[in-house]
Amino acid sequence: MKNKYILLEMNQRNEIRADVNMTIKNMELTEIGSVNVKIDTGCPYTSIPILKFGISSTKAQQMKQRDCADDRIRKEISFGVNDAKEKRDADKEKFRAGKYMELKSITFQHGDFEIDFGGVCISKDHVKVSYDRTGNILIGMDVLSQMDIHIGKSKVLGKTVFLACPYVSMNQEYVEALNMHFDI
């Protein structure tokens, strides 16, 4: 049975996670099923470390090489909160020089991204993919901003929950869930 809205509980590590299905059609990868992702409202763009799918390091580097050589694929560099200024400056220099294969902070933009939270589907024209990172798959504000979202303590469950529904598929069940969990 498909869900009409998304309901996730915050875990003991203060994280909101979900097992989702996802596809990145123009990467010619098969659909990825039930992969764990983390909701990150502090992240402007959804980020997919391809190694998290279980693709081998060797294959990931081959894919990276292909993307580096393809001028049609948009490249960017992204930094984490712990990246020092020296690293950021060095990476910017390499990026400007086109030394993409040397950069672990580089992301590549791929198209036709779809994420499915148990039947609640969100699509995006593109998503950023990295071939070196091994961190979490982060669902950022580019996806989250497509939904009405409420985070708070559920009066039914007594726990902090994430309750959301895409604007394009608003439904009565979601409205009732808001009432049930938050008295909205």
Next chain:
Amino acid sequence: MALVNNKYTLEDLYIGMEIIDKDQLSGIYDTWIMLVKKNSSDVYTVGFIGKETNEESDKLFMQGSVVCPVYNDSIELEGDIYYEE
């Protein structure tokens, strides 16, 4: 094999084994377990088991099946580590 708390151990697994819920694998750490299924199916089967992914596991992504990657990192068991994304 006998499930303990409804969870499998690494020794229980074999290629082709059906897995109803990936949570049954949550007690197996530091091992890649790739589950596969056809789009029309509800049930996954084990397609790959290994400490590292390789060419063999890569092939699963090219077969038109749905791939569910399972990797439970034992570092998560250490309470003093968290990701500052």
